[in-house]
Structure formats: C-alpha cells, structure tokens
Amino acid sequence: MAFRHRRPCSLLLVLVPLLALAVGSVADGLGDVTVFWGRNKDEGTLREACDTGAYTTVLISFLRTFGHGRYSLDLSGHPLAGVGDDIKHCQSKGILVLLSIGGPGYGGGSYSLPSAQSAADVAAYLWDAYLGGNSNTGVRRPFGDAALDGVDFYIDQGGAAHYDELAKLLYAYNKNYRGRLGVTLTATVRCAYRDPRMAAALATGLFSRVHVRLYGGDARCTDSGRYAMEKWAAEYPGSRVFVGVSAEDKHGDTSTGDLKDLYYGILQFVEKLPNYGGLMIWNRYYDKMNHFISQS
Numbered sequence: 001m002a003f004r005h006r007r008p009c010s011l012l013l014v015l016v017p018l019l020a021l022a023v024g025s026v027a028d029g030l031g032d033v034t035v036f037w038g039r040n041k042d043e044g045t046l047r048e049a050c051d052t053g054a055y056t057t058v059l060i061s062f063l064r065t066f067g068h069g070r071y072s073l074d075l076s077g078h079p080l081a082g083v084g085d086d087i088k089h090c091q092s093k094g095i096l097v098l099l100s101i102g103g104p105g106y107g108g109g110s111y112s113l114p115s116a117q118s119a120a121d122v123a124a125y126l127w128d129a130y131l132g133g134n135s136n137t138g139v140r141r142p143f144g145d146a147a148l149d150g151v152d153f154y155i156d157q158g159g160a161a162h163y164d165e166l167a168k169l170l171y172a173y174n175k176n177y178r179g180r181l182g183v184t185l186t187a188t189v190r191c192a193y194r195d196p197r198m199a200a201a202l203a204t205g206l207f208s209r210v211h212v213r214l215y216g217g218d219a220r221c222t223d224s225g226r227y228a229m230e231k232w233a234a235e236y237p238g239s240r241v242f243v244g245v246s247a248e249d250k251h252g253d254t255s256t257g258d259l260k261d262l263y264y265g266i267l268q269f270v271e272k273l274p275n276y277g278g279l280m281i282w283n284r285y286y287d288k289m290n291h292f293i294s295q296s
Helices: 011-026 048-053 083-091 116-129 163-176 223-235 257-271 284-290
Strands: 032-037 058-064 096-101 148-156 185-190 209-213 240-246 277-280
Touching: 032 048, 032 284, 048 058, 048 083, 058 116, 058 148, 083 096, 096 116, 096 185, 116 163, 148 163, 163 185, 163 277, 209 277, 223 240, 223 257, 240 257, 277 284
Parallel strands: 032 058, 032 277, 058 096, 096 148, 148 185, 185 209, 209 240, 240 277
Antiparallel strands: none
C-alpha cells in the first residue's frame, strides 16, 4: 500500500498533534512502535535510534543467509564494533531488540530451510550466536555477550517448509533463557492474508506479534489497508498485530501527509481491535530523513 498524494499545507494543523502522539509511541492509542535498523549506514547507530524515544522495539536486520550451513549478517556497512554495547543500552531503556532473519526477496540474500535438520541447525546457531546460548560452543557471537530478546521472521523468498519447526525449536529455548524476557518471536508478513510462506509457522501460535506490511506492492493484496489489518487480527487473536508502513518519502515532499492518511484511513479503525499492537516502521533511515515518527 502506498501513500503518494500531495497534501495541502493547511493539513499540517491536523498533523501536528498526530506527530506528537507518535513520538510518545505508546500514548493515546497509537500503541508500540517497531522499527527496522541496519538498512543504511547513514541511519546512525543503534544507540542513537533508541535514544530518540520514538521506538519501543528495534529489529536488527538482517541475517540474510541461512539454512545451508552458511550464515551471513548484513547490516549495510555498519561496523559490528559497539553494536553489542548499543543493544544493552537499548535494553536498559526498556526497548526490545530482536534479530530479523530473511529479508526482502530483492535484497540478494539466500535463505531457506531444506530439511528438518536445517531448521534444527539454524535454531542452534541463532541460540548460540545471538540469543542466550553458551559461547563455549565455539560459535562466534557478532554482538559479544549481548543477548537479543528474540527473532523476527521476515521470510520473503523460497518455500514455506520447516519454518514452523524453527519457531518451535526457538520457543523451546525459553526454559533455559538467560535473557530478560525469553525468546520473543515475531513475524513480518505481506499484506495479503494469508502469507503462504508463514502460514504454517503462524499456526503454531508461538508468535507474539505479526507485522503486516501495507507497502511494497503486494499484488495479492486487493483489500484496503483497513480490511487487510482486520483480517489478520481476526485470524490471529493471540498475537498483537502491527500496521507496517514505509517512512520513505515517495513524492518529494515531507512524509507528514502519509501519517495523516494512515490515521484517517486505517489507524482510527484498527486501533480499536482487541489485539492491535501499534506501528511497524520501515525503516530507521527513512524515518530519520523524513521524520515520519522520530523527530531526530
């Protein structure tokens, strides 16, 4: 779903209070605000993103290669040095920090789970490299002793097989987790219900959040954003559903018109759903440039 139309300047009178609400991130019905970080080296550090006060969850993106015995973390040129300390800083402020695995199909990654064994291998790798696992296994921990709060499934290429098994294996680590809240599982899905790559995984009931991407040109998404969100919310009442929007400036002007359209077209309706969670913002770089949510 794209918001492309230029809005008259007079609408800024309406948008100012909306922006103030958004910066608070949990105030007055907008819910929590999740943002993807790691998509552009000019977006600033993870610590800077957390210090804006705009976000309640940050998704470090992406672990782009997995499933065939190879693993590759792509942070778009961000140096790894300091990210571990930034993770702990964000967590000290009450902000959840998760690792997003997969990523957009056009991003050049290579991931799939060709077998049940590959799901087990990936689960063990994520546990030892990013979550609460033991560094004595010999698996390198890119962020040092920082333990992430969970894993986001952004599965946009390949088949659907074995992601349900991966979810179950990751969730099972909760009984031994040394992190703050256990292994939180979230899913970032395409707009159209249902997302065939994530259907079996979501059916496990183990995902606390579902981020629905109302952007990106999903040809199967024939519903309006409002009705797409209502459909996802109804199908997964045990998960909090998030309205996923892009903060990219699509028309050469500020993005404030997008926020106004978002509120009157979608948010004023879906925020009343019992399992409405908040907003998912793609991504920190666009938000920093266009001040869609964050003011810095």
